[in-house]
Amino acid sequence: MADEAEIFSQLKQAVMEGDEDVAVAAAQAAVAAGVDPQRAIIEGLAAGMAEMGRLYEREECYVPELLVSSEALYAGLGVLRPLVIASGKAEKKGVAVIGVVQGDIHDIGKNLVKMMLEVNGIEVHDLGRDVDMERFITATQETQADLLCLSALMTTTMIAIKDYMPAFKTQLPGVKIMVGGAPLNQQLADEWGADGYGENAVEAARVAVRLLETK
Amino acid sequence: MWRETMTSGERMAALMRGERPDRVPVIPFLSGHAAVVCGQPIARISDDAEESFRCQLLCQEMYGHDGSPLYAYASAGGWEFGGEIEFPVKKYSGAVIVTRTPIQTEDDVYTLKVPEDVSKAGALPIALALARKQAEHGLPITLQIGAPLTWAGSVIGEERMMGWLIKKPELVHIVLDKVSQFLIKVAEHYVKEFGAERLLAFHGAATETNKLISPKQFETFSLPYLQRINQACLGLGVGSYFIHICGEQNKNLKFWQQVPMTKQTVISVGREVDLTTVMELFPEQIVAGNVDPTLIQEGRAEAVLAQCRECIEKAMYHKGGFVLMAGCDVPPHAPPVNVFQMVKAAREYGRY
Numbered sequence: 248m249a250d251e252a253e254i255f256s257q258l259k260q261a262v263m264e265g266d267e268d269v270a271v272a273a274a275q276a277a278v279a280a281g282v283d284p285q286r287a288i289i290e291g292l293a294a295g296m297a298e299m300g301r302l303y304e305r306e307e308c309y310v311p312e313l314l315v316s317s318e319a320l321y322a323g324l325g326v327l328r329p330l331v332i333a334s335g336k337a338e339k340k341g342v343a344v345i346g347v348v349q350g351d352i353h354d355i356g357k358n359l360v361k362m363m364l365e366v367n368g369i370e371v372h373d374l375g376r377d378v379d380m381e382r383f384i385t386a387t388q389e390t391q392a393d394l395l396c397l398s399a400l401m402t403t404t405m406i407a408i409k410d411y412m413p414a415f416k417t418q419l420p421g422v423k424i425m426v427g428g429a430p431l432n433q434q435l436a437d438e439w440g441a442d443g444y445g446e447n448a449v450e451a452a453r454v455a456v457r458l459l460e461t462k
Numbered sequence: 463m464w465r466e467t468m469t470s471g472e473r474m475a476a477l478m479r480g481e482r483p484d485r486v487p488v489i490p491f492l493s494g495h496a497a498v499v500c501g502q503p504i505a506r507i508s509d510d511a512e513e514s515f516r517c518q519l520l521c522q523e524m525y526g527h528d529g530s531p532l533y534a535y536a537s538a539g540g541w542e543f544g545g546e547i548e549f550p551v552k553k554y555s556g557a558v559i560v561t562r563t564p565i566q567t568e569d570d571v572y573t574l575k576v577p578e579d580v581s582k583a584g585a586l587p588i589a590l591a592l593a594r595k596q597a598e599h600g601l602p603i604t605l606q607i608g609a610p611l612t613w614a615g616s617v618i619g620e621e622r623m624m625g626w627l628i629k630k631p632e633l634v635h636i637v638l639d640k641v642s643q644f645l646i647k648v649a650e651h652y653v654k655e656f657g658a659e660r661l662l663a664f665h666g667a668a669t670e671t672n673k674l675i676s677p678k679q680f681e682t683f684s685l686p687y688l689q690r691i692n693q694a695c696l697g698l699g700v701g702s703y704f705i706h707i708c709g710e711q712n713k714n715l716k717f718w719q720q721v722p723m724t725k726q727t728v729i730s731v732g733r734e735v736d737l738t739t740v741m742e743l744f745p746e747q748i749v750a751g752n753v754d755p756t757l758i759q760e761g762r763a764e765a766v767l768a769q770c771r772e773c774i775e776k777a778m779y780h781k782g783g784f785v786l787m788a789g790c791d792v793p794p795h796a797p798p799v800n801v802f803q804m805v806k807a808a809r810e811y812g813r814y
């Protein structure tokens with residue numbers, strides 16, 4: 248069997264360089280070598296994305312690089328994900344609904360969060376941006392989601408999260424709520440009764456997985 | 463007791479001439495808020511020139527600040543090039559949203575048309591109607607001439623554009639070229655209708671932030687077009703500029719220095735950029751900033767006053783002049799008493 252560590256490192260590298268073709272080739276190599284596709288996703292593709300997230304925090308890369316990396320990641324996922332599902336071992340960790348609240352169109356951060364949830368085996372329904380309370384509620388009900396993720400990037404619109412919360416609590420019993428976006432913090436999330444908060448996309452995924460496990 | 467000895471108009475004129483006015487001028491940076499304090503829907507600021515002008519003037523009178531009415535919004539460009547926007551009519555909405563960008567596919571880039579008659583494109587009829595009110599009242603006549611990358615973002619869609627910066631840079635350059643052509647035509651139109659003398663050309667640079675793009679990307683995709691637009695405006699005789707450098711742009715500042723501008727240029731920065739740094743880089747220009755808009759919305763009046771004082775003490779003796787201003791648009795529902803702290807601080811701590 249080809250060296251697993253070597254394959255993981257190739258996948259990681261492909262994501263970091265934002266090279267879709269290399270990501271696909273490395274994913275195919277992983278399959279050919281009989282590497283566990285789930286592990287190839289987490290320890291290869293997702294690890295590369297997480298590293299990019301760290302570089303972004305340190306201002307060593309910027310959003311264009313993050314987005315191009317995410318395209319490479321999706322390309323690799325296209326090869327590996329069907330195998331995970333076919334293997335029946337697909338431990339779908341849960342279903343999530345995500346969206347940016349009403350009046351707010353800042354969706355770049357939300358899209359990165361969505362991607363990190365997906366690589367961690369969460370099925371994500373994306374409602375886009377400028378989403379009102381009713382749509383969050385109906386979409387969560389219709390998809391029988393376990394987790395509702397709300398993003399807000401402005402102090403004016405983050406108030407929407409606070410306002411929506413009571414209705415979510417009564418109309419979506421048992422659904423965990425995770426919030427994020429630059430003006431929010433753990434303290435506000437706690438005050439408003441959210442179950443989780445994530446400062447960035449990597450943390451968002453960690454928190455989401457934890458929330459779904461403790462559900 | 464100390465008293466103001468100048469009207470707002472006189473104060474701003476002195477500032478622009480490079481003289482010290484009676485006190486530090488205050489341009490709070492209000493758009494939707496001006497409608498809120500007049501009991502009007504926020505959308506009126508951007509969808510109705512008459513009402514927008516009226517609310518802004520009443521608001522100025524109430525606070526005693528020095529920023530005369532103007533027309534501008536951050537996501538400009540999308541509508542002008544054939545997309546769709548929504549005025550902030552919904553709950554929580556504070557500003558114009560682009561609901562459909564003119565560009566959806568790569569092919570759209572090639573067919574994208576620079577509007578023939580700029581005066582009829584998108585929000586221009588509203589902007590021009592407001593400019594006529596400015597002219598009538600003898601106020602500075604403002605026109606939005608960028609920033610080009612922020613406009614391109616509204617035309618392409620910011621996220622799509624971010625990906626193209628790396629993978630299809632030539633497409634972004636095509637759009638930037640068309641946007642620049644358009645903005646220069648707008649400037650020509652204003653000069654023809656109002657004369658160059660009283661024009662104040664405005665750049666709102668949001669998508670240029672280093673939260674999104676690298677300084678290298680700024681140098682490649684922003685700087686050349688900023689230079690081209692400003693060079694053209696200078697050629698037309700436009701003498702006054704207002705450049706809002708939004709958010710985190712510390713690494714871009716050295717490139718902003720290379721944009722042609724006059725001494726009668728206000729450089730406005732957000733909380734993320736230190737006033738001292740800007741003062742060093744732009745010794746001849748007027749520096750403006752940088753009270754935290756979130757503090758103005760969420761903080762207590764005492765804390766806002768203290769921060770205003772800190773800004774004033776740091777920058778009031780800047781060679782080129784200083785304006786006390788919020789770091790970005792003040793959230794529409796900010797408590798009026800907090801907004802007023804800016805004027806109060808200028809009267810208390812900003813006397814020359």
Ligand code: B12
Binds near residue numbers: 537559673
């Ligand atoms: C890009 C941008 C724009 C673009 C938006 C493009 C788009 N499609 O998203 C444009 C130019 C259109 C725009 C418009 C406006 N903007 Co703007 N914009 C920004 C900017 C520069 C960057 C935002 C961004 O994408 N960051 C990069 C991403 C990767 O980070 P992020 O969004 O924070 O997301 C991360 C985390 O927050 C977290 N996260 C995000 N969502 C979620 C959700 C969950 C569940 C979890 C767990 C985590 C999580 O994970 C993400 C990834 O790591 C910010 C400045 C800033 N410093 O943030 C201003 C900013 C957000 N904008 C602002 C404003 C005021 C506006 C405007 C009103 C106009 C104006 N005056 O500038 C309009 C309003 C439009 C509207 N109605 O929504 C202000 C908001 C002020 C405030 N506190 O209220 C900011 C802070 C600028 C400033 N200095 O004042 N903007």
